[in-house]
């Protein structure tokens with residue numbers, strides 16, 4: 039019997055991390071968890087209010103439509119126009135998603151199968167490779183250039199001939215790297231020449247600092263001929279538990295995703311879409327508060343690292359620091375030493391692919407005082423190793 043693709047996928051590194059964390063907690067240890075990038079909230083009050091109101095709405099009793107709810111479509115369309123100057127036709131170029139992780143997986147499953155290749159940055163959000171494998175397709179990893187862009191020249195000709203999708207993620211998790219619109223235009227041109235679907239994961243569109251404004255691939259003229267982009271409420275509005283996102287761009291890809299999804303489920307929960315509509319309608323007022331919270335945490339972490347003689351550049355986007363494991367120290371030895379010593383949970387770089395070895399990620403998802411305590415712990419353990 040041919041094995042199911044699931045049987046060939048290695049265990050999720052986060053499962054291993056969860057098991058180690060649970061074992062420590064079972065021993066009564068108090069931990070500071072800066073491992074997973076799960077926002078600590080609170081959700082904006084307008085979103086909470088929308089959730090309360092929608093609970094009493096009779097329309098929620100029925101199944102949601104396959105396409106976006108009109109209120110969500112309108113709020114998202116206006117957001118795209120105001121934030122990026124991008125006009126879209128919501129009937130053809132937009133779908134609501136129950137999270138961008140799910141949406142990216144569904145896009146890959148709808149577009150790829152055995153024999154196909156998906157081009158993925160060499161350090162990546164895990165669903166890119168795992169959904170590719172679930173589709174029976176082959177993930178091929180594209181190295182980063184020094185400036186954080188992708189080394190497209192490194193892709194072999196025979197691989198390119200089989201490639202269906204090129205994935206990009208700027209600002210990137212876990213790398214925090216961001217790129218300019220000019221760089222995005224290079225990917226659009228590449229996708230056009232090689233007949234690829236360009237899939238841009240823009241989960242961190244709003245989390246940027248020091249005057250840097252994150253561009254959308256759809257700002258590149260003609261991008262919607264080849265590109266789709268996923269956006270989410272999870273990070274910008276601390277709504278990861280609501281599961282609301284959207285995908286926008288190339289009409290044929292959207293229609294294919296719609297066809298795929300209609301075979302396996304319904305539209306995205308009306309409750310989630312109306313909460314998402316409230317968030318996008320108020321984005322201009324809400325985003326600065328979120329950004330200010332993360333910027334302040336980022337500055338606290340950067341200062342604490344520098345005090346500990348740990349040379350870092352503060353990231354200009356995302357909610358992460360992507361740091362080096364001390365030279366010569368095994369990744370899991372490092373992770374365990376942090377958990378067992380100061381009780382700090384971090385994510386080993388290998389959770390994001392083999393090229394992440396020798397790195398680890400911390401997430402800015404704790405209050406400043408705890409982040410400072412966590413970094414002091416990191417610094418102390420590092421001193422013991424180097």
Ligand SMILES: Cc1ncc(COP(=O)(O)O)c(C=O)c1O
Nearest residue numbers: 137138139163211241270272283
């Ligand atoms: C790069 C990236 N894409 C997508 C997601 C998932 O977002 P969502 O909550 O919309 O599924 C994350 C979550 O950490 C992420 O880091």
